[in-house]
Amino acid sequence: MVYDVLVIGGGPGGYRAAERAGHYGLSVTLFEKRALGGVCLNEGCMPTKTLLYSAKLYDYCKGGAHKYGVDATGAKIDHAAVIARKDKIVKNLVAGVGMQMKGAKVNVVSAAAVIKGKTANGFAVEANGQTYEGKNLIIASGSSAAVPPIPGLRESIPAGVGLTNREILDLKEAPKKLLVMGGGVIGLEMASYFNSIGTEVTVVEMLPRIGGMTDPDLTKLLQAEYEKRGVKFMLSTKVTAVNGTKVDVELPDGKKQTLDTDKILISVGRRANSADLGCDKLGLFVERGAIVTDDEMKTNIPGVYAVGDVNGKSMLAHTAYREAEVAVNVIAGKPDRMSYHAIPAVIYTNPEVASVGETAETAAKKALKFREVKLPMIFSGRYMAENEGGNGIIKLILDPDGIIIGACAIGTPSSEIIPAMAIAVQRRLTCRDMAKVVFPHPTVAEIFREAILNEVH
Secondary structure, eight states: OEEEEEEEOOSHHHHHHHHHHHHTTOOEEEEOSSOTTHHHHHHSHHHHHHHHHHHHHHHIIIIIGGGGTOOOTTOOOOHHHHHHHHHHHHHHHHHHHHHHHHHTTOEEEOSOOEEEEEETTEEEEEETTEEEEEEEEEEOOOEEEOOOOOTTHHHHTTTTSEEOHHHHTTOSSOOSEEEEEOOSHHHHHHHHHHHHTTOEEEEEOSSSSSSTTSOHHHHHHHHHHHHHTTOEEETTOEEEEEETTEEEEEOTTSOEEEEEOSEEEEOSOEEEOOTTSOHHHHTOOEETTEEOOOTTOBOSSTTEEEOGGGGOSOOOHHHHHHHHHHHHHHHTTOOOOOOOTTOOEEEOSSSOEEEEEOOHHHHHHTTOOOEEEEEEGGGSHHHHHHSTTOOOEEEEEEOTTOBEEEEEEESTTHHHHHHHHHHHHHHTOBHHHHHTSOOOSSOTTHHHHHHHHHHHO
């Protein structure tokens, strides 16, 4: 049988592509060597959010509930029970993806897939010793945690000291000390969780700030909040060697120091999973491990598409979903193109940090003309009611015509209110356009409308 579409990888990009193609009436085979849902569902997005929600509840109980007139004296957290709940949720979600595949009549092959080359009918993929042919091929093989070539670091993983996002989510016992290598999203979220449950956390970051390209004003507030809670941040500092539970670092002034820890979370970035797929059999263009694609998700080989982390454009599950939809629409003859200028990003700490579009920093680097609008979140009554003592802020980035080209916020629930601004950025709406939108009251999202109204009037 020659399938209409072969999909390599069952993560967000892969299973969304397979589902959409199936619902269009196309015949589909999906290959996944581990578990459906990929890293996001099994070892990333959903497991970490499960842990962080438990930590948030515990934070309120142990130190914040009294602010709201609630006595939660004696509250305890059971890390093993948190992990068990995480496993239950992941199991249910994986089963749900399986049901989606059945509903879309997708043939799921639970095995690693390798591209064998072109055929008269399209493309050949081998899995479990069997060859499958397809007219179109979508590569959605995801990414893996990067492990830099630091002496002793790679060896620390089999020794049980070094952990990637995969291993840290399966710890049945919380370490007394945790060293987090990397102050990006994964590192900060895990630092947040383990700090909440009582682990002594140190974050070592090579850059002079945490949060990557997130607005620096917001990340400074986030860092200050976690420093108050006991997290130690060592910025402009690099790990030079690992010897068991001892970690050598080089400080900003060039001096050396050795840190003692129980576990090391390696969270210094991710690398596209393009090796060993057989990309060379097709002559696919690959740059720094990422498969090169255009805005229709097409590669340089007609009929071959790459979506999700493997193309290296935006390593976020929601980006992968949209890229998958674009690829399948193009295959089905429905014109569609991918846009990356309004992809929301969230750090799910407590408080949350969310952003979309340009920041003042990125706009300046692009030599764009803009102005920045800033407003404290306490202008939202709902925020004040639910965030006693919170010092959240929001920002809008406007071009000279008042078009909203960026927005960001720190304060819970930033993740839930940023989509309103993502729509504005995606549609290139002006403040006057958004001022006509009625926001429900009371909501935290109204804070954006307050900032917009200040610009309009």
